[in-house]
Amino acid sequence: MRANAITITGLTKTYAPSAKAPAKEALRGVDLAIPRGSIFGLLGPNGAGKSTMINILAGLVRKTAGSVDIWGFDQDKNPRQSRAAIGVMPQELVLDPFFTPRGALDVQAGLYGVPRAQRKTDAILDLIGLADKADAYARSLSGGMRRRLLLGKALVHSPQILVLDEPTAGVDIELRNMLWANVRRLNAELGMTIILTTHYLEEAQEMCDEIAIINHGQVITRDTTTNLLGxxxxxxxxxxxxxxxxxxxxxxxxxxxxxxxxxxxxxxxxxxxxxxxxxxxxxxxxxxxxxxxxxxxxxxxxxxxxxxx
Ligand SMILES: Nc1ncnc2c1ncn2[C@@H]1O[C@H](COP(=O)(O)OP(=O)(O)O)[C@@H](O)[C@H]1O
Ligand SMILES: [Mg+2]
Missing domain, CATH: 3.30.70 (Alpha-Beta Plaits)
Structure with a gap:
């Protein structure tokens, strides 16, 4: 049996009600195991709960109940180790406009406690194709460049697991191809486990070894892509x-x-x-x-x- 990169058990998330909206049960008892070394697709329509799950993995959203194990570390018992094992490229463009790509990567590396001598800033800038923009202000970068920078930020601490939330929603073909080439390389050369969410079924079919389909906060099926198509x-x-x-x-x-x-x-x-x-x-x-x-x-x-x- 292969070891799991991530094991999710009984995961639920209920967002508290607000003035505008009632309470929302975004995840309803999700059990999911994601094997190490796979390119794993989380597939589902908008509102299914994909980003909620990713953001819980990233430690950005607090779960309501259940447990999350990342690379053998329970998220509640070993928050530091579990966080170190995962890098997340979020769905939303969240970048400080006053940082240059080099600066943003350095700050991120600092947050993760990566010592200067071990930082791979230049290699990451090369990988994401921003070496020539390394010292330009983020506000002067195009949307595609900002997205690439988000990928770079997810990689600064050399995580074993890379999570990409809707990386190709609304991006042009060139960026999409560049992202997929990078993802394939990280998986093949470093054995990095890749988890991606998408609502483009064709993309999941092309990229992923295994897929979980989620709908209304529940996993409705999980299998290899080949078996699903079969x-x-x-x-x-x-x-x-x-x-x-x-x-x-x-x-x-x-x-x-x-x-x-x-x-x-x-x-x-x-x-x-x-x-x-x-x-x-x-x-x-x-x-x-x-x-x-x-x-x-x-x-x-x-x-x-x-x-x-
Ligand atoms: N911060 C939030 N507060 C309240 N409801 C939210 C919040 N984030 C997401 N939701 C709701 O939770 C459900 C799942 O959303 P999300 O996880 O973003 O789905 P997906 O990424 O699959 O499109 C949706 O109904 C969404 O409106
Ligand atoms: Mg989403």
Missing amino acids: QITTKTLLITPDGPPHVPPLPPGITGAVRDGALALTYDHTQHAADQVLDLLRDAGITITDIKSEQATLEEVFLALTAAR
């Missing part, structure tokens, strides 16, 4: 005929539609074989010029899971 047994073949497409007579369990000049045939692959579907077309006198197979997506998994409740 839950979808519906398969679609997109067939281009050599003439105008039309739907031939089909037996029960196979449905057909014309889509973008192609014939889309959908069936349960545990009930029907692709061969059988293609034979039906040949029997109907259809000549096939091209075949594509559509992959299951996490979106289908998500819809299937949330529809069942």
